[in-house]
Amino acid sequence: MNSKPVEILQIASLTPQGNRQLAEEYKVLRLWEQNDPETILRQHGARFSALVTAARKKVDTSLLSFLPGLQLVATRGVGYEHIDIGAARRNNILVSNTPGVVTECVADLAFGALIAVARELIKADGFVRNACWPQQPYPLTTSIFGKKLGIVGLGRIGAAIARRATGFSMAIRYHNRSARTDLPWRYEPSLADLAEWADFLVVATPGGAETDKLISASILTALGPNSYLVNVARGSVVDESALIKALQQGTIGGAALDVFEKEPLVPKQLVELDNVVLLPHIAGSTRETFRAMEDLVLENLRSFFHTGRLVTPVE
Structure with missing residues (x-):
């Protein structure tokens, strides 16, 4: 018999x-390894005090109905x-999550994606691999240094992106639910005005109902044909159909996307476009970050079962 006092239901695999x-x-039950998960839940669901999950593994009313003794859901991810x-x-x-530890690597990728779309790094790589270079030089691209950066959502990640932008002497403004007096950058209360001003618009706001399709067709029109959108937030924040139309018609210059509305499914129309950089939701996916997130999951579990409190509660 396993003498460990706490039983945990794990519905998403972590790193090995x-x-x-x-x-x-x-004492952990890995639900995805069970031949008949529903029967397992019906027979043993009352035993579990905590549930461990990760992004895209839903914890809804249907699942919770099998877990009458559940006290904690600990998720790996922001x-x-x-x-x-x-x-x-x-x-x-x-409920606990793992905020903070992903900040720097997401900001790294956001700025890398910004460079990739402006300087057309993916297309240029293909240009070399396809032996086009001996026939002609690669076309001119867009500079980043000294340009105007608009940030949608100046939380931890947005602020980290802004700090990186200072190294490129970029002018920085941001749109938030409210102004932040602890940071030096200019607050823009109108998202449309921010888009109209910006050469690059980086989306780093939380997902959810409040930000659903925040980047709409009108915002993309305001951004304009010589400007670029970068999304490292959630796919729901951008109106994907409007974005596809804007990219097809040249309403905006290009986009770099790490997230999508129905990921991992990506619309064929986006895949066929050459003015968009497509990434498989990897902004927070580094070995170092995953280790730190999983350490924080464990810290939340230990703290809860020893003190009844969480290190990083979802309020």
């Missing part, structure tokens, strides 16, 4: 090291749109 460390400290927070609260279940 994360899985191993979780199993060393707790976002928690995959968790029904309302249902968790109604059932007195606490």
Whole structure:
């Protein structure tokens, strides 16, 4: 018999090291390894005190109905749109996420994606690989140094992107729910005005109902044909159909996207365009970041079961 006192339901795999460390400290049932998960939940769901998950593995009312003794949902990742927070609260279940640790690597990728779309790095790579260079020089691209950067969402990640932009002598403005007096950059209360001003518009705001399709057709029109959109937030924040139309018609100069409305499915229309850089939601996906996130998942579990409090609660 396993003598570990706490039983945990794990519905999403972590890294091999994360899985191993979780199993060393707790009695864990890995749901994805079960032949008949629903039967397992019906028979044993009441045993679990905590649930460990990750992005895109939904924790909804249907799942929670099998877990009457659940006290905590701990997710690896900053976002928690995959968790029904309302249902968790109604059932007195606490939720923790792993904010902060992804900030720098997401900002790195955001700025890398900005450079890639402006300087056409992906197309230029293909130009060399396809032996086009001996026939002609590569066309001129867009400079970044000294340009205007608009940031949608000046939280931890937005601020980290802004700090990187200062190294390129970029003018920086941002749009937020409210101005931040602790940071030096100019607040723009109108998103449309920010888009009209910016050469590059980077989206780093949280997902959810409040920001659904925030980057609309009118915002893309305001951005204009010589400017670029970069999205490292959530696919839901950008009206994907409007973006496809804007890219096809040259309403904006280009886009770099790490997230999509129905990922991992990416619309064929986007794949066929050469003025967009497409990435498979990897902004936070580094070995170092995943290790730090999984350490924080474990810290939340330990803290909760020893003190009843969380290190990083979702409020």
